[in-house]
Amino acid sequence: MTFVVDCMLGKAAKWLKILGFDVLFFSKAEDDDLLAVARRDGRTLLTRDRALAARAKGVTCLLIESEVWEDQIRQVLGRFDLFAAARPFSRCVECNAAIKPLSRENAANLVAPFVLEQGRDFALCPVCGRVFWQGTHYEDMESRVAVLLK
Numbered sequence: 001m002t003f004v005v006d007c008m009l010g011k012a013a014k015w016l017k018i019l020g021f022d023v024l025f026f027s028k029a030e031d032d033d034l035l036a037v038a039r040r041d042g043r044t045l046l047t048r049d050r051a052l053a054a055r056a057k058g059v060t061c062l063l064i065e066s067e068v069w070e071d072q073i074r075q076v077l078g079r080f081d082l083f084a085a086a087r088p089f090s091r092c093v094e095c096n097a098a099i100k101p102l103s104r105e106n107a108a109n110l111v112a113p114f115v116l117e118q119g120r121d122f123a124l125c126p127v128c129g130r131v132f133w134q135g136t137h138y139e140d141m142e143s144r145v146a147v148l149l150k
């Protein structure tokens, strides 16, 4: 299942990507554009805007109830039964592409020496070239992910 998310749901969009879901987010987009993208790509529209949800004919749409991003994510996962579908840390949070494993050898050319020393499980975004790794703040994110998927 893939998503397009309205401007009010930026934090939820980011964390859905961290959970591995394919999410398009635009910091600025007209309602008609969101609907057009949802229709064109068969994406599920997530919105906090009741009026927009009412206009989402022919589009799968979920009206997000909470203002709290953790609850927003739980609503999405619960509504579409996606808890088991999550693949945390498999997607670039910047450009939404699936990231590819990167050997330590190849990572050596792309990251600072201290990162290479401390990081593990390197991965590369094929679109923006950003390198991801499990490092110091990873455990905090991992525990947040565990709470979201509980």
Ligand SMILES: [Zn+2]
Binding pocket: 092, 093, 094, 095, 096, 097, 125, 126, 127, 128, 129, 130
């Ligand atoms: Zn990227």
